Amino acid sequence: MKDLKILFLLISSALCACTPKAVYSHFESVPMMHWDADSVLQFEVPVPDTTHRYDVLLCVRHTEAYPYQNMWLFTEWNGQVDTIEFYLADDHGRWLGNRNGKLIEMPVLYETSFQFTDTGCCAMRVQHGMREMALKGVSDVGIIIQRNGEE
Numbered sequence: 829m830k831d832l833k834i835l836f837l838l839i840s841s842a843l844c845a846c847t848p849k850a851v852y853s854h855f856e857s858v859p860m861m862h863w864d865a866d867s868v869l870q871f872e873v874p875v876p877d878t879t880h881r882y883d884v885l886l887c888v889r890h891t892e893a894y895p896y897q898n899m900w901l902f903t904e905w906n907g908q909v910d911t912i913e914f915y916l917a918d919d920h921g922r923w924l925g926n927r928n929g930k931l932i933e934m935p936v937l938y939e940t941s942f943q944f945t946d947t948g949c950c951a952m953r954v955q956h957g958m959r960e961m962a963l964k965g966v967s968d969v970g971i972i973i974q975r976n977g978e979e
Contacts (some may be wrong), residue, residue, distance in 0.1 A: 844960030855970030881976040884939035900957035
């Protein structure tokens with residue numbers, strides 16, 4: 829089961845690394861790299877159009893000070909509340925994702941082939957679901973919307 833999760837994460841990394849189709853990308857900074865449990869990050873996503881399909885990725889930027897292998901997030905998107913878990917490190921403690929200096933960016937495919945139904949803006953809310961009240965080592969959390977490659 830873990831091998832399947834790691835494969836999913838590697839595919840997500842490849843998708844995020846190749847973002848020429850990105851129509852929206854925005855990151856919210858976490859103050860002082862301590863993400864409080866009651867701090868909800870909010871994104872107002874302008875809807876590109878309602879005729880195409882899109883992939884929605886969540887990206888977490890963190891440092892090696894992040895103390896866990898995984899992360900749980902609570903999200904609210906498109907009228908649905910979700911709890912997702914993803915891995916930031918493999919079973920040997922090696923960080924997954926793309927390294928840029930001291931930061932490691934881990935993309936996670938959240939929705940695939942998503943089609944917006946209304947124009948205007950679509951809101952997403954993201955909150956960490958870890959047991960710690962102040963999650964250290966997290967720098968930024970972002971959302972990337974890109975055209976689906978199947979079109």
